[in-house]
Amino acid sequence: MLTEEQLNQFEQYYKLLVEWNERMNLTGITEREAVYEKHFYDSVSLSFYVDINGASSIADIGSGAGFPSLPIKICFPHLKVTIVDSLNKRIAFLQHVVSELGLQNVTCLHGRAEDIARLPEHRDQYDLVTARAVAKLNVLNEFCLPFARKGGTFAAMKGGDPSEELHEAATSMRELRAKRIGVEAMQLPWEQSERHIVLLQKTDQTPKKYPRKAGTPLKQPIV
Template sequence: MEHRQWLESAAAELGISLQPHQLDQFARYYERLVEVNKTMNLTAITEENDVYIKHFYDSLTLAPLLPAESIQSLIDVGTGAGFPGIPLKIAFPHIRLTLLDSLNKRVTFLKELAEDLGLEGVEAVHRRAEEAGRQPRFRESFDVATARAVARLNVLSEYCMPFVRVGGIFAAMKGAGVLEEISEAQSAISRLGGGSIRDELLSLPEGKGDRHILLVQKNQPTPKKYPRRPGIPAKQPL
């Protein structure tokens, strides 16, 4: 089965209907990713089948859990090559998407990619999460803050929770072995205004691995002292 046909079918199983122009956007995304990756380290995964499963499909697994149809704004923290933010934006064009990364070269790539794919309502921001999380235009202004494989959960929560509005969701996309992370992060998440951690387990197709999506609803505003200054969350986790 052709990759675009496979993605169309796999997305349908998630309840996502991808139209031909959206499948074209994913195909172009793959082309640009591989092309730019020759001169910039965007991803270690470049084989087409693996990109479609481990990047595109994996990103879309978040959609039915949010649910994506009802959210208006999402920030992807430490987005790297644009995962999961860009695939979610392709599938749900109404989402106002902010892509945050600390490396300017990646941010430049993402700006060019969004223009190339014809995506509107996408902002790529070159800034550390600890800095952006204190800025009024970003702080507590998103329905969802998400990140994929950026840091351990107790650190990641301090990066992401300040962006989430009260009533919104912090969604951490993780690989296997997260039970220890969950137990060590609950105190931090509570201090940052979050509730209990919901762990959704799924397996990628073709035996490509297990994934955990950790979902936290924000119940109270994050105290003004968080996030702490750059580098401190990683050195001294809550």
């Protein structure tokens, strides 16, 4: 059960999202019930399939308006959160939300995932790494797996059936030292649209050659 403070944080987050969305493109969804279901509930649904109480750190890559990491942080305040996004305006919004909601231990980093994953303080460091609707899995693996520690989990949050993406991503999983541990399927409770969460476990440290320089994974995915 969420406390009154946590419920207030979600409401404040919603209001800030709508307010800032008038000045910059954060989301196409602004109706209150839809934001709560398609952004907040959808983000927190990760905790149905991953033991978030057992994790101490999470990196959210290409977080956009803060999904899934900030709703997860509100529900699990013990987490140390790092958010990486390449657009400075979005980082400014996220820093404002973190400040207004009084969230502790949240770092918002402006930069490309490929560059930040090369820094020793972020490389092979995180218990849990997430990305929600960012890119296809063979690209996402190179963006995200370098952040996960050996034994850590990468959760790729997807819409429709990811079977084809998983097939295409087999080589990138091998190259980036990961194995598939599950694919979870669910539907949003009211709107009923499909969601899938691909769960990978990092089996070893990231090879030196990865990630390649910024822009390369998108242009030339590992195949």
